[in-house]
Amino acid sequence: MPAFVLLIAALALAFLLSRLLRLLAQFRRIQRIPVSTVALLPGSGQAAVTGNASGAQLSSPFAAIPCVFWSIEVQEYRSNGRSGSWRTVLARTSDAPLVLDDGTGRVxxxxxxxxxxxxxxxxxxxxxxxxxxxxxxxALERLGVRTRTWLSTSRRLRIRERQIRHGERVFALGEIARAGAQAALASTPDAPLLLSNRDAPALARDLTMRMLGLLALPLLLLLAALLIGVFG
Incomplete structure (x- = not known):
């Protein structure tokens, strides 16, 4: 097998392993840290809460939907000879803090x-x-993303937008901090805040399916290589 093929395979496996370990760490945090009421949050450490979201009234960039948080991603398809891949050209989120209210308090x-x-x-x-x-x-032009090439042809783009709306039920897991007199949850360098509009059990199931998908990919590639070796 050519050396460059082995190198590409090794890089792909390293990427999959890195992604798998990241998902596993997030899954273990959800399993390890039970959901707490805001009134019973400890003074420090990691904590998880579920509550109804509120915050600054924002408008999402593409759908123009009223919300308290938004996240957008714009990707462009870039071809390289006979193949190509989607590359992220813009990823942005709103930066205004949210507030979760679970009936016992606000965080x-x-x-x-x-x-x-x-x-x-x-x-x-x-x-x-x-x-x-x-x-x-x-909206793309306002965000600094050109929609046409220098030849005036349309760029091949795809857009994703996600929002959290006022009153929506939200799960958050992060490091306890303080925002004045109010408790807050935030990211740390080693453990990013987990933010989802699904509850903890549903998010754990989603992470499990993602991990199984990552594990299946190298097994399928190995099977394909074996079949090529046998019948090729």
């Missing part, structure tokens, strides 16, 4: 550096089999 959520597990609320694509409406094109 502030600092979204900077958070690992997000939110459902897509808006998705669109330009090129091949789809186009973007004018309001989406205008």
């Amino acid at each position: 502030q959520i600092e979204p900077a550096g958070a690992a997000l597990f939110l459902q897509d609320r808006f998705a669109a694509q330009q090129g091949m089999f789809g186009g973007l409406n004018q309001s989406t094109l205008d």
